[in-house]
Amino acid sequence: xxxxxxxxxxxxxxxxxxxxxxxxxxxxxxxxxxxxxxxxxxxxxxxxxxxxxxxxxxxxxxxxxxxxxxxxxxxxxxxxxxxxxxxxxxxxxxxxxxxxxxxxxxxxxxxxxxxxxxxxxxxxxxxxxxxxxxxxxxxxxxxxxxxxxxxxxxxxxxxxxxxxxxxxxxxxxxxxxxxxxxxxxxxxxxxxxxxxxxxxxxxxxxxxxxxxxxxxxxxxxxxxxxxxxxxxxxxxxxxxxxxxxxxxxxxxxxxxxxxxxxxxxxxxxxxxxxxxxxxxxxxxxxxxxxxxxxxxxxxxxxxxxxxxxxxxxxxxxxxxxxxxxxxxxxxxxxxxxxxxxxxxxxxxxxxxxxxxxxxxxxxxx
Amino acid sequence: xxxxxxxxxxxxxxxxxxxxxxxxxxxxxxxxxxxxxxxxxxxxxxxxxxxxxxxxxxxxxxxxxxxxxxxxxxxxxxxxxxxxxxxxxxxxxxxxxxxxxxxxxxxxxxxxxxxxxxxxxxxxxxxxxxxxxxxxxxxxxxxxxxxxxxxxxxxxxxxxxxxxxxxxxxxxxxxxxxxxxxxxxxxxxxxxxxxxxxxxxxxxxxxxxxxxxxxxxxxxxxxxxxxxxxxxxxxxxxxxxxxxxxxxxxxxxxxxxxxxxxxxxxxxxxxxxxxxxxxxxxxxxxxxxxxxxxxxxxxxxxxxxxxxxxxxxxxxxxxxxxxxxxxxxxxxxxxxxxxxxxxxxxxxxxxxxxxxxxxxxxxxx
DNA sequence: ACGACTATAGCAACGCCGTTGCGTAATACC
DNA sequence: GGTATTACGCAACGGCGTTGCTATAGTCGT
Numbered sequence: 145x146x147x148x149x150x151x152x153x154x155x156x157x158x159x160x161x162x163x164x165x166x167x168x169x170x171x172x173x174x175x176x177x178x179x180x181x182x183x184x185x186x187x188x189x190x191x192x193x194x195x196x197x198x199x200x201x202x203x204x205x206x207x208x209x210x211x212x213x214x215x216x217x218x219x220x221x222x223x224x225x226x227x228x229x230x231x232x233x234x235x236x237x238x239x240x241x242x243x244x245x246x247x248x249x250x251x252x253x254x255x256x257x258x259x260x261x262x263x264x265x266x267x268x269x270x271x272x273x274x275x276x277x278x279x280x281x282x283x284x285x286x287x288x289x290x291x292x293x294x295x296x297x298x299x300x301x302x303x304x305x306x307x308x309x310x311x312x313x314x315x316x317x318x319x320x321x322x323x324x325x326x327x328x329x330x331x332x333x334x335x336x337x338x339x340x341x342x343x344x345x346x347x348x349x350x351x352x353x354x355x356x357x358x359x360x361x362x363x364x365x366x367x368x369x370x371x372x373x374x375x376x377x378x379x380x381x382x383x384x385x386x387x388x389x390x391x392x393x394x395x396x397x398x399x400x401x402x403x404x405x406x407x408x409x410x411x412x413x414x415x416x417x418x419x420x421x422x423x424x425x426x427x428x429x430x431x432x433x434x435x436x437x438x439x440x441x442x443x444x445x446x447x448x449x450x451x452x453x454x455x456x457x458x459x460x461x462x463x464x465x466x467x468x469x470x471x472x473x474x475x476x477x478x479x480x481x482x483x484x485x486x487x488x489x490x491x492x493x494x495x496x497x498x499x500x501x502x503x504x505x506x507x508x509x
Numbered sequence: 510x511x512x513x514x515x516x517x518x519x520x521x522x523x524x525x526x527x528x529x530x531x532x533x534x535x536x537x538x539x540x541x542x543x544x545x546x547x548x549x550x551x552x553x554x555x556x557x558x559x560x561x562x563x564x565x566x567x568x569x570x571x572x573x574x575x576x577x578x579x580x581x582x583x584x585x586x587x588x589x590x591x592x593x594x595x596x597x598x599x600x601x602x603x604x605x606x607x608x609x610x611x612x613x614x615x616x617x618x619x620x621x622x623x624x625x626x627x628x629x630x631x632x633x634x635x636x637x638x639x640x641x642x643x644x645x646x647x648x649x650x651x652x653x654x655x656x657x658x659x660x661x662x663x664x665x666x667x668x669x670x671x672x673x674x675x676x677x678x679x680x681x682x683x684x685x686x687x688x689x690x691x692x693x694x695x696x697x698x699x700x701x702x703x704x705x706x707x708x709x710x711x712x713x714x715x716x717x718x719x720x721x722x723x724x725x726x727x728x729x730x731x732x733x734x735x736x737x738x739x740x741x742x743x744x745x746x747x748x749x750x751x752x753x754x755x756x757x758x759x760x761x762x763x764x765x766x767x768x769x770x771x772x773x774x775x776x777x778x779x780x781x782x783x784x785x786x787x788x789x790x791x792x793x794x795x796x797x798x799x800x801x802x803x804x805x806x807x808x809x810x811x812x813x814x815x816x817x818x819x820x821x822x823x824x825x826x827x828x829x830x831x832x833x834x835x836x837x838x839x840x841x842x843x844x845x846x847x848x849x850x851x852x853x854x855x856x857x858x859x860x861x862x863x864x865x866x867x868x869x870x871x872x873x874x
Numbered sequence: 875a876c877g878a879c880t881a882t883a884g885c886a887a888c889g890c891c892g893t894t895g896c897g898t899a900a901t902a903c904c
Numbered sequence: 905g906g907t908a909t910t911a912c913g914c915a916a917c918g919g920c921g922t923t924g925c926t927a928t929a930g931t932c933g934t
Binding site for chain 1: 514515516517518520521524525528548549550554664666673674720721733735737738740742743744745746747748749750751752754755756757758759760761766767768770775791794797798799801802803804805806833834835837839840841
């Protein structure tokens with residue numbers, strides 16, 4: 145992003161704190177020894193890290209645990225109500241707002257329609273009133289709101305927070321949405337593509353198990369959110385995951401994007417023809433293409449149009465993975481449905497906001 | 510790889526040293542101020558880092574530079590002859606060995622044929638004699654050999670150094686090649702897929718400019734080496750980049766891999782039919798698919814079968830990128846031919862070896 | 875009941891990082 | 905030749921995880 149930067153002790157501190165927080169997020173309780181084993185830190189260092197986290201209210205002592213002979217160990221746990229974040233999923237016709245706690249649990253969810261061809265001003269005013277309504281009904285978030293994450297259809301530029309040309313939205317060309325929203329809302333704002341936010345939602349809650357993953361979203365378009373090497377992959381222009389516009393049928397029907405035989409147009413034609421099985425097989429072919437290209441071991445299926453026929457799609461993808469390629473037993477892939485349903489994008493956007501403050505520090509590595 | 514591990518001051522040290530070394534590799538000369546500007550370190554810290562590097566012989570003082578008023582600054586430069594590495598490119602019928610210096614420059618290159626269906630023993634003995642010949646003719650490498658990098662056709666497991674099932678090689682099933690070679694050669698060994706080694710070769714020499722990139726290789730098969738987020742992307746099972754076996758023609762001709770209409774079979778059929786333009790367009794379609802999926806801004810073309818008709822392929826790829834999709838002006842992609850010719854895989858393997866010692870420390874980020 | 879044993883917790887000193895403050899060296903300019 | 909300017913490096917500092925050691929709070933055996 146900003147070019148290489150150096151490492152110093154503040155990096156060491158925030159890195160290790162993030163490591164312990166990630167552990168706290170994914171385990172009901174912690175104790176000094178188990179954290180030391182999981183992180184490689186010495187028990188003494190764990191005490192110091194936990195001390196800092198307790199001081200900031202992120203972690204608390206939950207009691208002691210007798211585990212046989214010897215002094216019982218103190219038990220710690222995440223204070224999930226110590227921080228909150230708001231996530232927004234900006235779709236073509238609707239705005240979904242969620243409130244999540246520090247563990248990524250959704251505390252509140254609401255959808256409001258958006259007018260056809262809504263403008264930036266339309267969105268900002270609805271964001272404003274929607275967030276005000278949430279904070280009013282959740283006074284416990286007072287002073288504990290980390291910020292607002294926005295997941296939106298692309299193309300956009302994550303690095304400078306600008307919407308370049310949101311697909312099929314007339315008034316959205318080179319709109320500095322992050323800056324506008326920061327000013328309007330008075331809170332830190334994180335802007336990202338919807339699918340990237342979605343895959344973050346899964347990763348934030350599953351930590352280490354989720355190292356190489358893709359979230360496949362079918363919802364007025366087909367896209368993929370990528371999580372590679374333990375972090376989101378956005379590509380050079382925040383344009384990764386334009387999965388629906390890969391050609392699976394050379395010379396096939398023309399697509400709105402200008403190419404022929406794109407996954408999306410071939411899939412949609414099958415749906416229009418009422419052949420859902422074929423549509424699912426087409427999508428599955430694309431998923432296997434994705435596996436061959438980036439070799440993820442977790443595939444999460446999401447999106448309203450997919451969830452409506454969840455089992456058909458999931459079975460097609462699983463079948464394709466098993467039979468399409470002569471895949472050996474070591475090529476294990478876990479195919480699941482999104483655990484968060486329709487909230488996944490908005491919740492992921494909220495978690496991205498939390499992640500900027502309480503996740504792994506960027507750069508270095 | 511080994512799960513999350515903590516950060517400490519040894520990490521800070523090696524990180525900053527790697528940062529300065531990367532700068533030294535890609536710049537003719539260094540001075541304290543420019544390093545400080547580029548890394549964000551204070552000048553005093555740069556002095557300490559450079560002092561450590563000089564102590565290890567990796568950097569030397571090259572003189573002073575008068576740049577106007579004030580005390581002239583000391584000028585430093587990488588000692589390219591302070592470390593060497595050997596790279597091996599194991600192909601189906603040949604073994605290529607190169608010697609590179611610390612800058613990644615190829616100092617020696619040699620090819621020997623490999624027998625049909627060669628065994629692990631065949632390879633190890635040829636590695637042994639080949640490396641002995643190189644060190645004998647390059648006495649300056651005495652005591653300065655970092656190790657041996659091996660780039661090979663997959664599938665293999667980079668994490669534990671095992672060849673799982675090398676494509677079309679009968680005697681290569683679950684062979685712990687890294688362990689065997691380490692023992693036989695008495696040197697550290699790094700094992701990786703050929704294409705991943707190849708993309709590392711480009712990245713090692715171009716540093717920051719090369720953040721999101723793919724190396725497309727056409728040479729008895731079609732594969733891609735991926736460089737994402739400033740580091741190699743291998744995927745969950747070291748199986749990323751099996752680009753030739755993505756479907757571009759749904760229901761097309763059957764491929765050896767078991768699917769139908771794979772990029773590789775469609776491309777090869779076109780070549781067999783003598784229609785090189787079509788073959789190049791098919792490959793270009795696959796490249797654009799790759800861009801849509803992972804959004805790289807550097808595409809490097811390589812491989813004997815491609816280089817033979819380099820311009821045809823390059824033009825086809827450039828045309829496809831320009832016209833295939835309604836791409837906006839911000840979607841810039843740089844398409845180049847590999848700068849290292851036939852040595853690219855072997856040289857990249859050597860640089861991977863150098864990278865394990867003198868590159869960015871793993872984990873943390 | 876009571877002492878031996880054991881695992882945990884935390885204080886204090888330490889080593890090593892980059893940072894800061896400041897004195898010194900070497901050049902151009904007047 | 906004096907002065908401003910730029911670069912260098914010693915020394916003290918703050919902050920990180922580590923190490924050594926003592927205090928603590930339980931279980932277990934007698």
